Amino acid sequence: MPDPFQRVAAATPPKLAHQIRGLSDRTIAWLFVAPTIFLLLAVNIFPLLWTIRLSLTNFRTNRPNNAVEWVGIENYRKILTNPDTWASLQATAHFLIWTITLQVLIGFTLAYLINKKFRSNDLWTTLIVLPMMLSPAVVGNFWTFLYQPQIGLFNYFIAFLTGADPASFSMIGEVALAPWAIIIVDTWMWTPFVMLICLAGLRSIPPSIYEAAECDRASKWRQFWTITLPMALPFLMLAVLFRGIENFKMFDLVVQLTGGGPGATTQLTSIDLKREAFEKWRTGYASAYAVILFVTVFGLASIYVKALNKVKDR
Template sequence: MSETVMDRAASATPKKVARRIRGLSDRTIAWLFVAPTVFLLLAVNIFPLIWTIRLSFTNFRANRPNAEVKWIGLRNYERILTDSDIWLTMQATAHFLIWTIVFQVLIGFTLAWLINKKFKGNDLWTTIIVFPMMLSPAVVGNFWTFLYQPQIGLFNYVVAFFTGADPASFSMIGEVALAPWAIVIVDTWMWTPFVMLICLAGLRSIPDTIYEAAECDRASKWRQFWTITVPMVLPFLMLAVLFRGIENFKMFDLVVQLTGGGPGNTTTLTSIDLKREAFEKWRTGFSSAYAIILFVTVFGLASIYVKALNKVKER
């Protein structure tokens, strides 16, 4: 039946078209199918990038479309790199980025190592631990905002006990020094399961025969951990750090839900600052230069990190 349909299709194809198709290589035919998708991706990704680069050299404002657009060269970049407030914002972003990754890696790897022991109720505890990352950041933000309210939040009581503050009026997200740590706690709670799952995949990819050979050589559990487990899980761990680093560098919704960037500017990350410049102050050219600097920073760091990751994989 299928041969009859194919024969009919072949006979219905014009001879000129049939000759052209027969003359095409498999590679060319493959590109004909892939070309529309490639063109769409270039249109969606490359064109906005080029347009943003162009705007970064101008004084364009989106709320004044009829105003004269002047070419000002590198002035926007100079303003950004010499603005002390922007450097403080970058420091706040670096603080958030480093500490969330440190806590998520330590806790996530520990949880993965424990779950890999395959104890009774393993599947139930895995589901419970993974639950936070299933929630929307907006839901998590509202939930933890409620927990950080005075007289309710556990963390408020603990910190108030050590600082001598009144728990009835104390809130971590209202304190200049503690608000950044409040966000770190929430992001760690939400995304540690993600790191745990990647580490768990790495742990379960290690053949049992390697541990059996190490036991035959009378290697201790501690020795096995540092010479077998850690080196073989390290590529997975580095991959998790890469994913979480990129995501946390552009963190926006969770921080806005919790603190809105305050108190003061202690939790104003670069993504929030960029949004304010683009859609509150309407400094489109300035914000375009800001976005390009952030893009180059992330792309450069990620490229260096990926090279290091590839070297670790080759060992």
């Protein structure tokens, strides 16, 4: 009985079979890769090039019949000289630094504890991972309810610390506390993601290394600093990269919790971009804003990946 390859060869028309035999391995490889390249160009590259083109014009989506004027780099100049842009970047940096710091510290601690085999280990792992399985809309509504006056537990605690009246106090309504309200929610939701990456790193460490360290009478503290942390560091850095990119684009959770207010303390760059594009309909200006954010994220991520590769090569 002929094998599948022989049946396929027999079913192939002679003319087509002759043409295929004349193709090199490199050409056949390109034929397989070509659909993926075409899809990548259509989905990623073309929209990027079109956005760059729009960023050099004064195009407005709500006025499609108006003449489109070529303004060059004027949109970029206005954005980079606008104080509101730098205020949004400062608010975004504050959000990024605190969320990543808290998520890495708490996530790595949870991964370290779960990596130690104990009773009901799997149950606790499942419970900890549950928040990241929820959609941001559900999480936003849930935490908005918790932050409401006379209901939210956090409101009573913070009101007690600040001396405010719990009956009318709400964290998301306070200019100074609204950013921390968002940081708490994002940390609650995405710390499990960081924990899973760190847990994968901890479980990739060969047990024989710890056995050799115990033979050398190394303490648990020394094993942590000389074995556990250095070998898990690439995974930690990878978690920081993923969460940094995602939080730089944070939009849905912030809008769900605060609507982009109060004031400029929660006016992240993504919120600013959304208002320019879909409230003011300044499409060309918003496109320039998007290009600036893309270059910023891409540049920082490229530098960070180089540092990550150096750590992995040690």
